[in-house]
Amino acid sequence: MASIRNLAVDPPLILAPMAGITDSPFRRIVRSLGGCGLVSMEFVSSEAITRGVEAEHAKLPFHEEERPISIQVYGSEPWRMAEAARVAQDMGADVVDVNMGCPANKILKGCAGAALMGDLGRARLIVAAIRAAVTAPLTVKFRSGLRATELNYLELGRIAQEEGADAVTLHPRTARQQYSGRADWRQIAELVEALSIPVIGNGDVQAPGDALRMFAETGCAMVMIGRAVLRNPWIFRQAADLLKTGRYEEPPLDERFAVIRRHFRILASELEGHELLHKLKVFTGKYTHGLPGGRKLRGRLTAINDPHQLLREVEQFLDERLAGTGG
Numbered sequence: 001m002a003s004i005r006n007l008a009v010d011p012p013l014i015l016a017p018m019a020g021i022t023d024s025p026f027r028r029i030v031r032s033l034g035g036c037g038l039v040s041m042e043f044v045s046s047e048a049i050t051r052g053v054e055a056e057h058a059k060l061p062f063h064e065e066e067r068p069i070s071i072q073v074y075g076s077e078p079w080r081m082a083e084a085a086r087v088a089q090d091m092g093a094d095v096v097d098v099n100m101g102c103p104a105n106k107i108l109k110g111c112a113g114a115a116l117m118g119d120l121g122r123a124r125l126i127v128a129a130i131r132a133a134v135t136a137p138l139t140v141k142f143r144s145g146l147r148a149t150e151l152n153y154l155e156l157g158r159i160a161q162e163e164g165a166d167a168v169t170l171h172p173r174t175a176r177q178q179y180s181g182r183a184d185w186r187q188i189a190e191l192v193e194a195l196s197i198p199v200i201g202n203g204d205v206q207a208p209g210d211a212l213r214m215f216a217e218t219g220c221a222m223v224m225i226g227r228a229v230l231r232n233p234w235i236f237r238q239a240a241d242l243l244k245t246g247r248y249e250e251p252p253l254d255e256r257f258a259v260i261r262r263h264f265r266i267l268a269s270e271l272e273g274h275e276l277l278h279k280l281k282v283f284t285g286k287y288t289h290g291l292p293g294g295r296k297l298r299g300r301l302t303a304i305n306d307p308h309q310l311l312r313e314v315e316q317f318l319d320e321r322l323a324g325t326g327g
């Protein structure tokens, strides 16, 4: 069975950290559908945590039903990263994860995220400082390198292992690539060969069968899935069924819609105003992708400023789809 030190990850399938997406309501939805062995929180800034920024601390609480859960920290100063990791551990994180892969300019400018792949000395100090500060299982998530001419994922993997990381995650694209091109899974296989700690493979798992293919082609211990979960929150259950029984089922439309309604009810009970409106628009965009009439609905929603009106529109859309009317 796959594990990160003493934490069993069963099934060996992990929800990827996604800023703005993997908040507590979404994690609870994914959990409730089954098949996911570990969920990740949105990343939190070590700078903001150590400066006591309330909005950042507010991201940390989670529900027991979300466990096991990984909390990811990002930043550039070893002492702040260690302190933020300790805060995450004190919040009850089952895994503390270190972000060394974020390619966003805002993060790179602060020498954090993937910028650490351009400063392996600092990357080493950060892992060492966190390892000294927490006893929780520790993971490091990174990309192939900053750019195609500077691929150093093997080096960073070895550094993470030497400094006491319990597992690493590789998303085999360069920071420069952002999300373009294809993830090069051969790099995951190479990292598996190079390290003795478990490697979590990530990148371009779009369907349940892709997860199986990633296990088979790379020998990775666990598979992490990000963007596909937004289109298909059942992907974990389906991939887990596929691993176990060799087959899986598509959920019927009414079940799919019931999950959307449940997710939106949670959001509406926990958020309000602009924050609620924004979240509803983001998820409606993902959930209605590919549905007949979905594009028209999304177009209509852009002009709506009242979250409750938006909720009514979505409800009506779902009712019409179930009844087989509208379009």
Ligand SMILES: Cc1cc2nc3c(=O)[nH]c(=O)nc-3n(C[C@H](O)[C@H](O)[C@H](O)COP(=O)(O)O)c2cc1C
Residues within 6 Å of the ligand: 016, 017, 018, 019, 020, 021, 042, 043, 072, 099, 101, 102, 141, 171, 202, 203, 204, 205, 224, 225, 226, 227, 228
């Ligand atoms: C909207 C969005 C937000 C993301 N936020 C984070 C993040 O906070 N930390 C991180 O390590 N990766 C983040 N990622 C990258 C994902 O964790 C993952 O590595 C990437 O999407 C590739 O996996 P996929 O092809 O399964 O989506 C984010 C990706 C997306 C699409």
